[in-house]
Amino acid sequence: MRGRHDASSMYKRGTRDHAFDAHDKELDRLLTGEGKDIGNPSWKRSLPHVLVATLASFLYGYHLGVINETLESISHDLGFHGNTMAEGLVVSTCLGGAFVGSLFGGLIADGVGRRRAFQLCALPMIIGASMSATAKNLWGMLLGRLFVGTGMGTGPPVAALYVTEVSPAYVRGTYGSFTQIAAGLGLLGSLFIGFPAKETEGWWRMCFWASVAPAAMLALFMEFCAESPHWLFKRGRGAEAEAEYEKLLGGPYVKSAIAELSKSDRGDDADTFKFSELLYGHHCKVVFIGSTLFALQQLSGINAVFYFSSTVFKSAGVPSKSANMCVGIANLLGSFVAMILMDKLGRKVLLIGSFSGMVRKKRFYWMDENHKFRKHGSSTRVVAMGIQAISSTSLVSRSSAVYLSVGGMLLFVLAFAIGAGPVPSILLSEMFPGRVRANAVSICMAFHWMVNFFVGLLFLRLLEQIGPLVLNSIFGTFCLLAVLFVQKNVLETKGKSLQEIEMALLP
Numbered sequence: 001m002r003g004r005h006d007a008s009s010m011y012k013r014g015t016r017d018h019a020f021d022a023h024d025k026e027l028d029r030l031l032t033g034e035g036k037d038i039g040n041p042s043w044k045r046s047l048p049h050v051l052v053a054t055l056a057s058f059l060y061g062y063h064l065g066v067i068n069e070t071l072e073s074i075s076h077d078l079g080f081h082g083n084t085m086a087e088g089l090v091v092s093t094c095l096g097g098a099f100v101g102s103l104f105g106g107l108i109a110d111g112v113g114r115r116r117a118f119q120l121c122a123l124p125m126i127i128g129a130s131m132s133a134t135a136k137n138l139w140g141m142l143l144g145r146l147f148v149g150t151g152m153g154t155g156p157p158v159a160a161l162y163v164t165e166v167s168p169a170y171v172r173g174t175y176g177s178f179t180q181i182a183a184g185l186g187l188l189g190s191l192f193i194g195f196p197a198k199e200t201e202g203w204w205r206m207c208f209w210a211s212v213a214p215a216a217m218l219a220l221f222m223e224f225c226a227e228s229p230h231w232l233f234k235r236g237r238g239a240e241a242e243a244e245y246e247k248l249l250g251g252p253y254v255k256s257a258i259a260e261l262s263k264s265d266r267g268d269d270a271d272t273f274k275f276s277e278l279l280y281g282h283h284c285k286v287v288f289i290g291s292t293l294f295a296l297q298q299l300s301g302i303n304a305v306f307y308f309s310s311t312v313f314k315s316a317g318v319p320s321k322s323a324n325m326c327v328g329i330a331n332l333l334g335s336f337v338a339m340i341l342m343d344k345l346g347r348k349v350l351l352i353g354s355f356s357g358m359v360r361k362k363r364f365y366w367m368d369e370n371h372k373f374r375k376h377g378s379s380t381r382v383v384a385m386g387i388q389a390i391s392s393t394s395l396v397s398r399s400s401a402v403y404l405s406v407g408g409m410l411l412f413v414l415a416f417a418i419g420a421g422p423v424p425s426i427l428l429s430e431m432f433p434g435r436v437r438a439n440a441v442s443i444c445m446a447f448h449w450m451v452n453f454f455v456g457l458l459f460l461r462l463l464e465q466i467g468p469l470v471l472n473s474i475f476g477t478f479c480l481l482a483v484l485f486v487q488k489n490v491l492e493t494k495g496k497s498l499q500e501i502e503m504a505l506l507p
Helices: 002-037 043-078 084-112 114-133 138-166 169-198 203-209 212-224 229-234 238-248 251-265 276-280 284-299 302-315 320-345 347-358 385-391 398-420 423-431 437-489 498-505
Strands: 365-367 373-375
Touching (some): 043 138, 084 437, 114 203, 114 212, 138 169, 138 229, 229 238, 320 347, 347 423, 347 437, 398 423
Antiparallel strands (some): 365 373
């Protein structure tokens, strides 16, 4: 009996290995033969699906910035004006909700699919925005922001997953940049809509109502979009995955795409997954890289600009409306630059260049009307060295030096949007294998929201306690650490298929 069993096992292993070898030969033929002759699939097929998915990122940017222009009016109307901790809570409660939403985002995306996950994340954003718009006190506002946060936490990781999984490899970085552009448009839109808030009583409520429309559009339009073929294949629905690939890539590319999926997802443990793998298994290194990248992204201090730039500009004597609009434009411009360069220079180059550009000195000197040098003590980020030199000459007045200081903040935002903003979510969606991608990205995004929560909660209090020089120096130090971390740990993924990246990380 034992001999017969061993012979049977050897026969099964030999048959399975033979099948894998035959499959590898078929894959090589498809990828290097027929696939090579027909070139790349058209980017136009997948573009509409990607654009609908970026509505989730638009809502993320909108809710990130909606509090900027409206916070002063909200605090007056709801009775907590001057309480910096309460103002910080209005910001950070949303981020706390996002932390919770992010933790469950991977389970939702893997359980019901990417399309349904988008629709589920839109629902709490609709409910939360409505609650915030009708709030009568601080607690009502906090509850509404908590609901919005859960949707915000689910949306961005699902958007990163979906865009990564439906995009052709040669434009995946460009399409991934669309999420940052959408977030920039959302931020700019929230600032623009919020401008009348200080002059028009109750206008801040309209700012929250305005976000209901794009959330409803996301839920509706996603019904007509393709499901992720990666998710369908992982669920054993190969025929449906082929049909979705035909929508996204075109008929001639379906066989090669399915063959590539088959090669990366094969194996005896392909259907088993434990969270312990992400914490101390063979995926823990990539989880560590992703979590650290997101933490350093937030510790650069970027969201202190997005949340509180109105307060900062007011303390510097700069009109907040025009300055905030410039912040939004700088963020959007940087996102377009990232879109152009993502698939040309690569993810790693953009990250290093971006964090390097965000490291600035935290003060500049201006020359007054008596030709004496004075230190400017506002909490704005400082200008680059060239602008700094100009501002310290007699060629500029004190008021001009203040505007040059605002220019330093704009350069900071621009540098962030070129790399540190869009790259981490794209990079992490590429680096994880399909079997664990959704849950792994969610865990990494949870670190993002956790650090973001504390930045939003404590920024104004720390600004009061330790001053802008020390606080901005801390942010600058984290930017420098990010440069060193990226140089040592980040893998370049430009132009590689998801399966090639997986096999490079987990041979």
